[in-house]
Amino acid sequence: MDDAERLWALVEAAWAPLGAEVNAARRALAHRAPGEDPYSGPSLPLVESALGRFLDELAAASRELPAEELTALDRAVERLLHDIDRADIQAVTDGSDDGFLYARGFIVALGREFYTAVARDPRMAVLDAECERMCYFFAHLHNSRFGRFPDTGSGISRESCTNPLGWPATG
Secondary structure, X not given: OOHHXXXXXXXXXXXXXXXXXXXXXXXXXXXXXXXXXXHHOOHHHHHHHHHHHHHHHHHHHHOOOOHHHHHHHHHHHHHHHHHOOOHHHHHHHOOOHHHHHHHHHHHHHOOHHHHHHHHHOHHHOOOOOOOXXXXXXXXXXXXXXXXXXXXXXXXXXXXXXXXXXXXXXXX
């Protein structure tokens, strides 16, 4: 299983114990009509209220992983965040550079279905929805266990406005 597949499996496993209603709400966000107001129904508030529990479950599932696996998972998150570092997605999520990073953290935290929906059609993103902890989740876990942050060796950045393919030069 590659790093991204392992990450998506862990994400799904961490959401599973939160129950059918929360997971149905998460799926509803990924399958709503593009541009439909996610604040118009109960799905977004339900998912946002469950994010802390999701992160606790993810931490519990990852707590005993060796350094190499935590680094690989951090690299997978870094790549996913980098790939959706795009002006068209930022136009929907709004926010500062940090706010856009945290918005992308929310997109990753919700899982592959939502991530894929947003990557395909930025109108699926959510204004002002954030999950800061997801952005460096595995890096912080690695640091707390091994006393240092991992070096992903990827040569890319998860920070906002660093993906040249997502921010074409203008003017």
